[in-house]
Amino acid sequence: MAAEEPNIGKELRQMPAEPLLPVEKKLIGWSLGVGAVLLVILVWATEALFP
Amino acid sequence: MGRRIERINEDWLAVAIGLAVFALSLGAVVGLDLLGWAAAPKTWIDIDKAVQPAGASPLGGVLALILTYGFVLALMLLGAAALGANAVRFAVSFTIIYWLAYLCWVLGNFAYIAVTTPADMEKFGIGWSLRLTGESGYLIALILGLFIANGLPGFARWLSDAARPELFIKTAIVILGGTLGIKAAEQLGLASSVMFRGLAAIIEAYLIYWAVVYFVARKWFGFSREWAAPLASGISICGVSAAIATAAAIRARPMVAVMVSSLVVIFAMVELLILPFIAAAFLSHEPMVAAAWMGLAVKTDGAAVASGAITEALIYAEAAARGITYDRGWMVGTTTTVKIFIDIFIGVWAFILAYIWTRHIEPRQNGDGLRTTEIWERFPKFVLGFVATFLIVFVIALASEAYQKPLSAAMNEANVFRQIFFLLTFFAIGLMADLRKLWQEGIGRLAAVYVMCLFGFIVWVGLIISWIFFHGVQPPIASG
Numbered sequence: 001m002a003a004e005e006p007n008i009g010k011e012l013r014q015m016p017a018e019p020l021l022p023v024e025k026k027l028i029g030w031s032l033g034v035g036a037v038l039l040v041i042l043v044w045a046t047e048a049l050f051p
Numbered sequence: 052m053g054r055r056i057e058r059i060n061e062d063w064l065a066v067a068i069g070l071a072v073f074a075l076s077l078g079a080v081v082g083l084d085l086l087g088w089a090a091a092p093k094t095w096i097d098i099d100k101a102v103q104p105a106g107a108s109p110l111g112g113v114l115a116l117i118l119t120y121g122f123v124l125a126l127m128l129l130g131a132a133a134l135g136a137n138a139v140r141f142a143v144s145f146t147i148i149y150w151l152a153y154l155c156w157v158l159g160n161f162a163y164i165a166v167t168t169p170a171d172m173e174k175f176g177i178g179w180s181l182r183l184t185g186e187s188g189y190l191i192a193l194i195l196g197l198f199i200a201n202g203l204p205g206f207a208r209w210l211s212d213a214a215r216p217e218l219f220i221k222t223a224i225v226i227l228g229g230t231l232g233i234k235a236a237e238q239l240g241l242a243s244s245v246m247f248r249g250l251a252a253i254i255e256a257y258l259i260y261w262a263v264v265y266f267v268a269r270k271w272f273g274f275s276r277e278w279a280a281p282l283a284s285g286i287s288i289c290g291v292s293a294a295i296a297t298a299a300a301i302r303a304r305p306m307v308a309v310m311v312s313s314l315v316v317i318f319a320m321v322e323l324l325i326l327p328f329i330a331a332a333f334l335s336h337e338p339m340v341a342a343a344w345m346g347l348a349v350k351t352d353g354a355a356v357a358s359g360a361i362t363e364a365l366i367y368a369e370a371a372a373r374g375i376t377y378d379r380g381w382m383v384g385t386t387t388t389v390k391i392f393i394d395i396f397i398g399v400w401a402f403i404l405a406y407i408w409t410r411h412i413e414p415r416q417n418g419d420g421l422r423t424t425e426i427w428e429r430f431p432k433f434v435l436g437f438v439a440t441f442l443i444v445f446v447i448a449l450a451s452e453a454y455q456k457p458l459s460a461a462m463n464e465a466n467v468f469r470q471i472f473f474l475l476t477f478f479a480i481g482l483m484a485d486l487r488k489l490w491q492e493g494i495g496r497l498a499a500v501y502v503m504c505l506f507g508f509i510v511w512v513g514l515i516i517s518w519i520f521f522h523g524v525q526p527p528i529a530s531g
Binding site: 009012013015016017018020021023024027028029031032034035038039042043045046049050 | 240243244247248251254255258259261262263265266269270273274275276278407411412494496497519520
């Protein structure tokens with residue numbers, strides 16, 4: 001750890017570009033999509049179970 | 052510390068310590084008052100009456116105070132031995148931490164700081180008060196810890212062996228399970244509602260938070276996957292443990308998790324100092340929204356539950372001034388419930404990420420595959436202690452109403468130790484928050500994405516989710 005720390009600044013400055021892979025886009029999209037759908041279902045369930 | 056061989060992890064240790072306190076407190080149910088001597092500060096104007104035993108103990112305040120310290124020290128020394136720490140050094144460090152924190156607690160209970168109602172002002176013969184409640188002692192402890200960490204760094208490092216905020220808060224949460232168990236038995240409908248709403252809120256938070264923060268870190272700030280994934284988990288889910296679990300799941304270097312964790316600790320302390328006051332100012336009529344918000348927005352178990360405690364104190368004080376006395380513990384219970392659900396899902400989320408990384412991003416070699424046991428390995432074991440104390444009290448109290456009153460008395464005695472571990476958590480959080488790390492080379496860019504996502508997105512989306520699921524839910528009014 002101690003030996004690694006001084007290089008962090010350099011590493012972060014010179015970080016090579018890594019374009020978003022299709023699988024990352026899919027992860028983000030699915031996560032938000034499922035979140036939106038579940039939001040509707042969970043709000044409905046909450047109102048139904050605990051009016 | 053890092054090189055020490057730990058024979059037991061802090062989660063299991065928190066379960067052991069919490070269950071020991073819980074078991075002793077249960078003596079009160081069968082007429083054995085084993086913890087009645089536990090000393091806690093009361094609101095005071097005369098310092099001689101500042102500390103008194105919580106139960107019906109013949110011991111005076113000073114003796115009770117010393118006995119309480121000795122008991123907590125003994126528990127922590129057993130824990131230190133289990134962790135392989137140097138017992139003498141730990142005892143000295145812990146003693147200093149304990150007494151400094153306790154002093155802050157006593158100070159926070161000074162009538163001019165703590166009193167909240169006109170009736171109590173009259174009782175203490177004072178004309179004004181800051182109305183911050185006795186819980187202000189927690190904030191004083193946090194600020195003192197912060198001062199030591201940044202003004203006396205050598206001293207802070209010397210104390211660091213015994214400054215273990217995660218151990219302290221996890222122990223407090225195990226003890227808190229019993230208190231919530233009796234409340235749930237008394238208010239079954241409300242407790243079920245809080246649990247369901249809490250679960251719904253964290254499912255939403257996981258799905259929305261992580262994806263957005265990961266996208267921002269990758270697309271806008273240009274972080275590599277190795278940095279972006281732990282950063283997204285640290286900012287969006289549950290701080291240190293999520294960052295470490297994610298870093299391990301995607302096989303990031305340990306340095307990445309350490310750097311992200313440093314930021315998490317610093318900003319959790321900043322959130323703890325700011326968000327409870329914002330919640331108290333704008334959500335005093337929606338206490339449960341405020342409580343859930345603390346659980347969703349403030350990172351790390353310690354800072355989140357601590358924020359819930361401060362928010363409860365501030366909002367309850369404001370309500371008391373309006374003549375409304377809420378039953379204590381419901382807000383901090385809601386924050387804790389939300390946080391525990393978040394903790395439980397860390398293992399599942401880390402498993403999902405590990406699956407995606409091993410199958411699609413960095414396929415592993417044969418024999419280095421993903422094991423489902425990783426979910427259990429990342430499961431926060433202290434939750435088992437919380438569930439155990441909750442269920443034991445809940446089942447007994449539901450089985451017979453006759454046990455509800457003695458159980459309530461027993462949990463009140465255990466609650467003194469829960470408060471002490473809360474207090475130690477606040478002090479330790481301050482002590483671990485080294486603000487100079489923000490100026491460390493390279494951390495600025497990490498800090499920028501952290502600040503932007505946390506204060507520009509997480510905090511407000513957390514508020515919206517809390518509002519959607521907890522709007523209109525009120526804590527019960529205290530009886531008597």
